[in-house]
Amino acid sequence: MAQHVPIRNRRWILANRPQTEIERDLLTFEDGPLPEPGEGEVLVRNIYLSIDPTHRIWMSDVDQYMEPVAIGDVMRGGTLGVVEVSRAKGLAVGDIVTGQGGWQDYAAVSGKALRRVEPGGLPLAAFMGPLGNIGATAYFGLFEVAKPRPGETVLVSAAAGAVGSLVGQMAKLMGCRVVGIAGSAEKCAWITNELGFDAAVNYRDADLVGAISAACPKGVDVYFDNVGGKILDAALTLININARIAVCGLISTYNEIEQGGGPAMFRNVLMKRARIEGFIVSDYWRRYPEAYAAIGAWLEKGLLKYRMDIRDGLENAPDILKLLFSGAHDGKLLVRVSAEPR
């Protein structure tokens, strides 16, 4: 049994707050003791660590949607792992679970805070993508917040990203015209050729407003925003009356010195009677089964495609996080912390 042998628990500790970009000295990599699961808890060996833009938010101590990670604590992060010791009802050794295992090899987590996954032939990584928080984010953000109608034009930023690629495909399934914004010719080709987006715009285009306008000849009814900043501003410039803007993320602004400035075209919220609404997927957690049922059915029929970008080694996690901010990744970014069970 794992707890009887001296196993080290490598972990990333938050040592400093970021000022702008994520630098290696923000986190220190250290060996800690193997966590001891208390009553109602399990010991999980982390297999995959999810790398998400929100990690940058959690590192800061500005007002945010949950408590920032405290200096000296293990860095927070979503994980998929295998139960190695169970002191929780309903969870057995060998079960595959997802939850907040953090940036470490092992975690002691309350059984109530874990979701047991039954792979059923699907790759385990899918439960960190379309069948995990990522899928729920796309589903509730699109259907509960943005609320497009068939025939409307839906614009999505970070469209080749984990959430954006699912949002665009879901909007296509319901009959919208879907335009994606991405950061390379390869990504633009992938979303149009493989995912069925109607058009793609490379945000490095000099005339962003012109390029989006050309791709959205009837204007923008829904903008699903993952990035904020200049792209949000361009979208606001092109919205139709009664447009809806779902704010899922603002990654382009996370590295800014605090309060870097809002969208210059904010006036169009008034002129176009638009709705801008932010959301945090965990607010919908009671309804995740609904999202997973729908997404599972789409996956089974081959109607949703996704790609995972799995990088090796917990020791590389900070550098892997930085990839999110340069866009030098392809699909949902995971760190492989340990091997999948045989």
Next chain:
Amino acid sequence: MAQHVPIRNRRWILANRPQTEIERDLLTFEDGPLPEPGEGEVLVRNIYLSIDPTHRIWMSDVDQYMEPVAIGDVMRGGTLGVVEVSRAKGLAVGDIVTGQGGWQDYAAVSGKALRRVEPGGLPLAAFMGPLGNIGATAYFGLFEVAKPRPGETVLVSAAAGAVGSLVGQMAKLMGCRVVGIAGSAEKCAWITNELGFDAAVNYRDADLVGAISAACPKGVDVYFDNVGGKILDAALTLININARIAVCGLISTYNEIEQGGGPAMFRNVLMKRARIEGFIVSDYWRRYPEAYAAIGAWLEKGLLKYRMDIRDGLENAPDILKLLFSGAHDGKLLVRVSAEPR
């Protein structure tokens, strides 16, 4: 009969587009011919001209919620007047009507574009205030867009203004804690002592965020925005989770060079899962009777107070419009164009 004598029709013509502040040379005052009502139209003698922040928007040729006023056209404006010649079914000479009569003595207007007013003992000016667009703006903006719940904290800017003063009183009627932001000690005293607001903040306070925070110890659930800019930013800083921001106007930004910058605290839309929604009251015109029925009943019971600031002389209209931007007015601003019928 009016059309048989040579009556001059004084009118303000839009001559230039404003760059920043409204200057006198934007409009030229000239005598024109008396308009000739066509079939289905009436000739209206304007009695009151409504002076509204949106006039600044209509003068610009930026993308907006309706067509800008064309250079060379009579300046657009809401009016209350008396029918002097009728070629429209259902309207008779002597009827009091409201509509878009423009910045002039007389207008020829389609009968379908006019609302006949039956004063029933109320001052005629009330139909340019709580029983006019102003009242409908407060009513639909509060109940259909902001949607406060009893017990919530509602923050209102331009709270001593035509719309803001009604919004605050309506929110009090439904059991909210109401805090108003205004621009003078006199205005702050009026909204708390006379209108029943729970607290008032003078926006000229050096620490605006601190002052609002002190007046809203439980945070801000609803912000009804008439001004935009720094006050919107302060409100965003203090919003609670699931806050709603109804954008009725952005007067603090109308004189800016185009695209002056959006709210710096925009990130809180995401962090607080907030909804920001712009609205234009004319989108609700089919439901105006519902608003007027409710407001009429509140007025009758003495539950809504308002004040009108009526200034004499069509020739002074541009200077009167400028008062809106300095706040040197008290209540709904009207120009008295001609005398009320005896």
